[in-house]
Amino acid sequence: MSALLDNFWVLLALKLAVVAIFIPTFSLVLIFAELKLSAHMQNRIGPYFAGGRWGWAQPLADGLKFMQKEDLVPADADRPVFKIAPMIVLMGTLAVFVIVPFAPKLVVRDLDLGVFYALAAGSIGTVGVLMAGWSSANKYSLMGGLRAAAQLIAYELPLVLAVVGVVIAAGTMSMGGIVAAQVEPWFHIGSFGVRLPFILQGQVVGFAIFMIASLAELSRTPFDMPIAESELVMGYLTEYSGIRFTMFFLAEYAGMFSMSAIAATLFLGGWYVPGLPADSAAMYLLGPMVLIGKVLVLVFAMIWMRWTFPRLREDQLQSLAWRWLIPLALANILVTATLKVVF
Amino acid sequence: MIDRHLLAMHQSEVSVSVELETPDVTLNLGPQHPSTHGVLRLIAKVDGEVINEVEPVIGYMHRGYEKLAEVRTYPQITALVNRIDWVSGFANEIPFIVAVERLMGIEAPQRAQMIRLVLTEMARISSHLLFLCSYPLELGAATPLMYALRERERVLDLIEGVTGGRFHPNFNRIGGVKPAAGAGSTQKKVVQDLPEGFLEQTRDAMKNVLSECDDMVDLVLGNEIFIERTRGVGLIPADRALEYGVSGPNLRASGVRFDVRKTDSYLPYGGFDFEIPTGVNGDCFDRYTVRLEEIRQAARIVNQAVDAMPSGELQAKVPRIVKVPKGATYVRAENPKGEMGYYVVSEGGRGPYRLKVRSASFSNLSILPWLLKGQLVPDIIAILGSLDFVLGDVDR
Amino acid sequence: MTASPSETAERFSAMVGAESASSDFGTAKIRVPAQRWVEVHETLKPHLPFFSWLSAIDWASEVAVGEPPEAPVDDHYEVLSRLSDVTSGTGLIISTEVGKAEPRLATLTGVFGGANWHEREAAEMFGIVFEGHPHLVKLYLPDEFQGHPLRKTFPLLSREVKPWPGTVDVEDMPSSMNTEAGDEGESTE
Numbered sequence: 001m002s003a004l005l006d007n008f009w010v011l012l013a014l015k016l017a018v019v020a021i022f023i024p025t026f027s028l029v030l031i032f033a034e035l036k037l038s039a040h041m042q043n044r045i046g047p048y049f050a051g052g053r054w055g056w057a058q059p060l061a062d063g064l065k066f067m068q069k070e071d072l073v074p075a076d077a078d079r080p081v082f083k084i085a086p087m088i089v090l091m092g093t094l095a096v097f098v099i100v101p102f103a104p105k106l107v108v109r110d111l112d113l114g115v116f117y118a119l120a121a122g123s124i125g126t127v128g129v130l131m132a133g134w135s136s137a138n139k140y141s142l143m144g145g146l147r148a149a150a151q152l153i154a155y156e157l158p159l160v161l162a163v164v165g166v167v168i169a170a171g172t173m174s175m176g177g178i179v180a181a182q183v184e185p186w187f188h189i190g191s192f193g194v195r196l197p198f199i200l201q202g203q204v205v206g207f208a209i210f211m212i213a214s215l216a217e218l219s220r221t222p223f224d225m226p227i228a229e230s231e232l233v234m235g236y237l238t239e240y241s242g243i244r245f246t247m248f249f250l251a252e253y254a255g256m257f258s259m260s261a262i263a264a265t266l267f268l269g270g271w272y273v274p275g276l277p278a279d280s281a282a283m284y285l286l287g288p289m290v291l292i293g294k295v296l297v298l299v300f301a302m303i304w305m306r307w308t309f310p311r312l313r314e315d316q317l318q319s320l321a322w323r324w325l326i327p328l329a330l331a332n333i334l335v336t337a338t339l340k341v342v343f
Numbered sequence: 344m345i346d347r348h349l350l351a352m353h354q355s356e357v358s359v360s361v362e363l364e365t366p367d368v369t370l371n372l373g374p375q376h377p378s379t380h381g382v383l384r385l386i387a388k389v390d391g392e393v394i395n396e397v398e399p400v401i402g403y404m405h406r407g408y409e410k411l412a413e414v415r416t417y418p419q420i421t422a423l424v425n426r427i428d429w430v431s432g433f434a435n436e437i438p439f440i441v442a443v444e445r446l447m448g449i450e451a452p453q454r455a456q457m458i459r460l461v462l463t464e465m466a467r468i469s470s471h472l473l474f475l476c477s478y479p480l481e482l483g484a485a486t487p488l489m490y491a492l493r494e495r496e497r498v499l500d501l502i503e504g505v506t507g508g509r510f511h512p513n514f515n516r517i518g519g520v521k522p523a524a525g526a527g528s529t530q531k532k533v534v535q536d537l538p539e540g541f542l543e544q545t546r547d548a549m550k551n552v553l554s555e556c557d558d559m560v561d562l563v564l565g566n567e568i569f570i571e572r573t574r575g576v577g578l579i580p581a582d583r584a585l586e587y588g589v590s591g592p593n594l595r596a597s598g599v600r601f602d603v604r605k606t607d608s609y610l611p612y613g614g615f616d617f618e619i620p621t622g623v624n625g626d627c628f629d630r631y632t633v634r635l636e637e638i639r640q641a642a643r644i645v646n647q648a649v650d651a652m653p654s655g656e657l658q659a660k661v662p663r664i665v666k667v668p669k670g671a672t673y674v675r676a677e678n679p680k681g682e683m684g685y686y687v688v689s690e691g692g693r694g695p696y697r698l699k700v701r702s703a704s705f706s707n708l709s710i711l712p713w714l715l716k717g718q719l720v721p722d723i724i725a726i727l728g729s730l731d732f733v734l735g736d737v738d739r
Numbered sequence: 740m741t742a743s744p745s746e747t748a749e750r751f752s753a754m755v756g757a758e759s760a761s762s763d764f765g766t767a768k769i770r771v772p773a774q775r776w777v778e779v780h781e782t783l784k785p786h787l788p789f790f791s792w793l794s795a796i797d798w799a800s801e802v803a804v805g806e807p808p809e810a811p812v813d814d815h816y817e818v819l820s821r822l823s824d825v826t827s828g829t830g831l832i833i834s835t836e837v838g839k840a841e842p843r844l845a846t847l848t849g850v851f852g853g854a855n856w857h858e859r860e861a862a863e864m865f866g867i868v869f870e871g872h873p874h875l876v877k878l879y880l881p882d883e884f885q886g887h888p889l890r891k892t893f894p895l896l897s898r899e900v901k902p903w904p905g906t907v908d909v910e911d912m913p914s915s916m917n918t919e920a921g922d923e924g925e926s927t928e
Contacts, residue, residue, distance in 0.1 A: 042489035221483050222568050225721075309568050311483030313721045315392075316571055402879035409864075410888055413805035414895060445764050585788045585825065587853035599825050606828025669809055672764035673821065673832060675791075686819070686832075688796060692806040701792040701821075709856040738879060 015108040019097045027253040028059040030299060034253075035059075037300065038307045066249075069242035076137035077239065085131035086240065086247035092124030093251045096258040099175045103271050103287030104279070107176060114175035115167060118262055119160055122217065125251065126152040132248075133236035145236040147225055147314055154321040155216035155223075161329035162209040165336045166198050166266045179270035197269035202339065205332045207267040209325050214259035215302060216317070218252060222309040223317055260298035261291065268294050367395065372723070374403055380727070381734025385711075389720060397715040399708065404738040412698035417443050417665050420698070422513045424685075427702060428736040431470035431679040432510040433462045433502065440515040441609045442674040442687045446667045447517070453611075454655040455519035458537065460610045461545070461648045462502060462514065463676075464641040468552055469498050470679035471592075471634045471641075478631060478728045479563050482572050487563055494555040497548040504538050517665055519658030536657065542649050549642040556638055564632065573627035577714060577726035580625060587713070588706030591681025592633045593730060597625030603677035610676075614651070617644050627729035634731070666693055680704050680736055700739050704732035747829050751786075755779045768832040773818075773844055776835055780820070780850045787822035787831060793847065793857035794819055795837075795865045799891040814839050816865055820847065820854075837867060846872040864889035 032047070035058060039046025051057025073082055098121075099114040101107040111117050126149060133145010167173055170181035178198075186196050199207045216223040237248060264270060271287030312320065372385040382403035388396040408427065412420050424439050425432040437459060444451060451459070476491035499509045506512035506521075514521050563569055579589065581597045594601065602619045604612040620636035622629025667689040675684030681703025688697040707730050715723065744762035748769060752760035757769035757779075771779045796817040800807060816837045823830035837844050846869040847854035858869045859878040866887040869875060877884065886893055 038485075042486050043493065044489060224483065307484075307486050308562075309484060309566060310479055310572060312568055313572060313719075315719075402877075402881075405879040407888065410804070410893075410895065582788070583852070586790060586851050588790045588792070589853075590789075594825075601825035601828070603828065670764050671768075672766045673830070674765075675830075682791070684791070686792075686794070686821075690806065690808045694805060696805065696808060697796045699792070699794045699796075699819075705856065706790075706792070706853060709853055713852065 012109070016098075019108060020094065023094055023097055023254050023257065024250055026257060027250050028063070030253045030256060031059040031062075031249075032056060033296075033299065034303050037303050041304070041307050063246060066242055066246040071243070072239075072241050074137050074239050078135035078137070081131050081135035082239075083244070085128045085135060086244045086251070087128075088131065089125045089128035090247045090251040090254070092121055092128065093254045093258055095121035095124070096262065100258070100261045100265060100291075101176050101179055101270060101287075102291055103283045104176075106284060106287060110174055110176040112172075112174045115163055115173045115178070115266070118175070119156075119163065122159075122255075122258070123152070123156055125217075125255070126156075129236055132240070136236065136239040138239055141236050141238050144238070148219060148236055151216060151219070151223060151225065151314070151317055154318055155213045155325075158209050158321060158325035158329050159213040159217060161326065161333060162206040162213065163266060165203055165206040165329075165332045168333065168336045168340055169198055169201060169203065175265055175270075178266060179272060182269045183272050195272075195274045197267060199267040202336065203267055203332075205328060206336075207263065209329050209332070210263055210267065211298070211301070213321075213325065214263065215305065216321070218255045218259065218302075220252070220256075220302060221306040222311050224311055225314050225317060256299055256302055257295060260295040260302070263298055264291060264294035270294075370720070374400075380732060381737075383708075383727075383734055383737075385723070387715070387720070387723070392719050392721070394715050394718055394720060394723070397712050399711050401708070401734070401737050404734045406735075406739065408700055408739045409698055412695055414694065416693045417517060417667065417695070420694070421515055421517075422511075424700075425511045425513060426735065427700065427739055428470075428678065428680055428683070428704070428733050429510055430473055430733055431466040432508070433466040433506070433512045433514065434470075434676065434678045435683065436513070436515040437463055438609060438674045438676040438683055439685045439687070440517060441676075442672050442685050443517055443665075443667060445672050445674060446670050446687065446689055447661075447665075449518050449659050449661065451519045451659055452656045453653045455657050455659075456611050457648055457652050458505075458520050458657075459515065460612070461645055461652075462505065462512070463610065464645045464648070465498050465502055467641045467679045468638050468645075469495050469502070471638045472498070472552075472555075474634055474731045475559055475563075475631070475638070478731075479569065481724050481728045482569065484563070484566070484569070487559060490555060490558060490562070494548075494552050497551060501541070501545055501548055504544075505541060516658055516661075518661040519656070521657075542652065545645060545649050549645050552642050553639060556635055556642075559635060564635070570628060572725055573631065573729070575624070576627045576722050577718070577729060578624060578626050579710065579714060583710065583713065584625070587710040589681070589710055590706065591678065591703055592637060593630060593681065593707055595620065596622035596629035596633045598623060603675055603682055607675060609674055612644075615644050615647050617641075627725050630729045630731070664693065666691060667695075675701065678703055680731060680733065681707055683736075702736045702739055704730075704734075704736035705739070708732050708737050747831055751783065751831050754786075755782050766832060767830065768834060770834050770836075773835045773837055776818075777845045777847060777850060779833060780822070780847055783822055783831070783833070784850055787824050787829070789823045789825050790851040790853045791821040791823055791830070793821075793854055793861060795861050795867060795889075797865060797889065797891045802891040803894040804891065816842055816867060818844055818861070818867065820857075842867040843870055844868075845870050848872060863887065866890065 036046045047055025047058035098108045170178040271291045370387045374382040374384040384400040472495040476488040506514040617640045671688040673686040684701040686699040690696040744767040748760040748762045748767035759770045798812045
């Protein structure tokens with residue numbers, strides 16, 4: 001058995017299988033969280049009947065409902081592109097989880113270029129969105145797809161630049177290395193080492209920019225012009241139904257999870273909380289719990305923002321990215337680099 | 344997410360024709376559309392994101408009120424007219440009934456007039472609450488909808504308790520209001536007044552409505568993004584508004600301090616203390632704030648009216664078969680949507696010879712071709728929503 | 740604060756030199772000849788800037804729907820417009836007479852932009868042609884609709900097909916006074 005586990009390929013396949021099963025399941029939990037949280041924020045109860053008093057089976061029921069729907073492809077649509085688009089979006093989101101460290105040794109593959117890989121994989125979804133908009137043979141979908149592409153590309157830059165600040169502070173691009181840099185004490189008071197996550201090590205601005213940009217990357221309110229704009233009905237999602245729609249839907253929530261996981265690892269300290277024994281075997285259990293706890297806090301913030309704000313207009317969205325976030329992120333890099341060199 | 348998906352499945356019959364040769368694109372909005380307030384079709388010639396020309400196509404809800412009125416008696420018309428602006432049902436009956444009473448020379452008793460006033464103000468609160476919650480929804484904020492509709496339910500329940508109908512009360516009679524509840528053919532007719540506990544419940548409901556308005560101020564008006572979307576958008580200067588007949592909160596948002604309740608005496612508003620909120624610029628933001636403030640003033644009036652409710656009869660003495668003497672009169676009222684009036688021409692029959700309905704939303708909407716020229720396409724939704732029209736009012 | 744209707748009627752009638760003025764039932768109304776229609780409105784605009792509505796009445800001795808007028812009238816269209824001001828709420832109805840053989844009248848869109856839609860509605864409902872109107876096409880009715888619905892000669896087709904029993908029943912009044920007056924006919928169309 002252990003010989004089997006030592007085999008690189010078997011181990012890899014096992015890890016990927018865990019990711020592929022665990023992430024969509026956890027997305028269902030996030031979907032349920034959104035339904036209940038939004039309901040309580042609006043003074044309603046939310047799902048109530050499916051699966052007993054809590055309505056916990058509501059996402060399952062919705063999933064089953066979507067699966068049994070008719071598989072519709074518009075007559076004029078570009079069939080191969082139409083069918084592949086949701087898969088590409090979902091794949092891009094799931095691929096990010098390869099480098100998220102759940103515990104000191106619990107990561108699918110701790111690449112040296114972890115951060116770089118995460119950002120690159122995350123932006124594959126943009127191609128999928130464009131494909132969806134184009135192949136739907138619907139002028140409104142096309143307009144929605146183009147607007148979505150513009151928005152996603154515009155907000156890639158602040159996302160990347162915000163992360164660069166952390167990379168400079170940590171000195172490495174590997175996710176495991178970044179967490180390790182936060183485990184190490186930042187400075188000592190006497191013999192007591194003060195350990196702080198990067199958000200408290202001066203990356204507050206970076207964190208804020210990252211959260212805003214990730215909301216825009218996920219096309220969530222207040223940046224949901226591409227899908228929920230009243231003129232474009234559902235934008236690039238208009239012609240999708242059934243399982244294909246489920247894939248987009250899951251990709252959104254998996255994306256929330258992945259963006260929050262990256263933010264938690266980069267800015268909030270990942271699986272580490274000061275006081276935990278960083279090297280012991282208990283971390284295999286505690287580490288994921290800590291990380292998921294932080295992820296849930298960030299996801300709560302995202303849900304909260306969705307149900308409080310109206311949506312920004314397209315030009316306001318773009319000006320926010322280009323005129324505010326990018327200069328701020330550049331300034332953040334400058335300050336971080338200066339401090340790193342000086343101290 | 345799920346509701347919108349269902350909506351999308353039904354809405355994909357929106358069609359667009361794109362001429363790729365010329366820079367002008369013809370964009371067709373509606374008639375079925377999530378955010379036009381009913382069946383309104385807008386044919387817009389668009390250059391990039393800027394609108395060059397807009398032609399609204401209306402008439403999908405034209406029911407022919409003015410023709411129908413010529414073959415009906417006055418009490419029958421009362422039942423019809425509250426369907427013109429269906430959101431504020433009770434308020435539509437008032438100017439018509441007052442016009443008929445003026446032609447007959449009858450004055451309704453004090454109690455009846457006060458009840459009419461209370462119900463009209465409640466209709467105003469109900470209509471404005473619906474606007475307060477549907478407008479942020481069109482801009483993307485879904486939460487105010489839930490809060491405002493809950494308060495609206497209280498008001499609608501009160502109206503239902505008195506009149507029996509939430510939206511179409513059919514409560515006015517010539518000479519007063521309907522004595523609540525009749526009886527069947529086997530029982531003697533029982534004359535009932537306002538239901539028990541109505542006055543206390545009204546006071547409670549008004550308290551809730553006022554606290555809801557405060558919530559809205561925090562939730563919506565303080566919201567940066569809402570301000571960004573609505574400030575400076577859809578400016579209507581005051582002289583244009585007057586020329587086109589824009590009335591009601593839209594006119595007041597442009598800075599014109601005018602309210603029919605203060606100048607015409609169709610209901611006893613003279614004894615009450617209330618203010619007329621006005622805006623400064625005439626943009627979408629001002630229209631929202633004016634309506635929010637009007638809810639507060641309406642609640643204030645209702646509180647005063649409930650405290651000052653006189654006792655007395657509910658209906659003046661009217662002949663059994665109503666024949667209105669020859670004459671013509673125009674009576675207008677401050678409806679939630681604007682100025683609504685009826686020009687009743689009577690030739691001594693049991694029904695009018697001609698009934699002209701002046702509806703507020705028709706004139707409010709007529710400014711749209713002028714207003715939308717030069718605006719951006721995403722702002723169409725913001726502007727349309729802020730005018731707060733109802734297609735039944737536009738098309739009659 | 741608000742002038743009485745009779746004062747309003749007198750004042751504006753003198754200002755424009757109207758044919759007649761009346762203030763029955765609280766409504767101030769003046770009558771002007773059709774040739775001076777636009778000129779009168781231009782004169783009144785500075786005093787009464789709010790354009791409320793414009794419509795018409797079909798005065799006919801023989802009608803296909805409803806009841807004819809009490810006394811016989813010369814057949815004509817009466818075009819009405821209402822203006823008011825926004826400081827004291829003074830309102831005035833201006834009316835003019837248009838013949839039925841050639842129903843034409845000058846447009847008011849040059850004076851009041853809001854007259855645009857109102858005139859379109861009057862044109863399609865009565866068949867009055869407003870000369871100089873920029874876009875006199877149907878407003879409410881479908882393009883293929885034939886006829887002018889609000890003319891008294893235009894029948895209500897559903898009534899032709901099936902006679903209306905609505906005005907027949909009158910419920911008996913019990914001995915007490917304060918009960919519903921009038922008919923208890925069908926209350927929907």
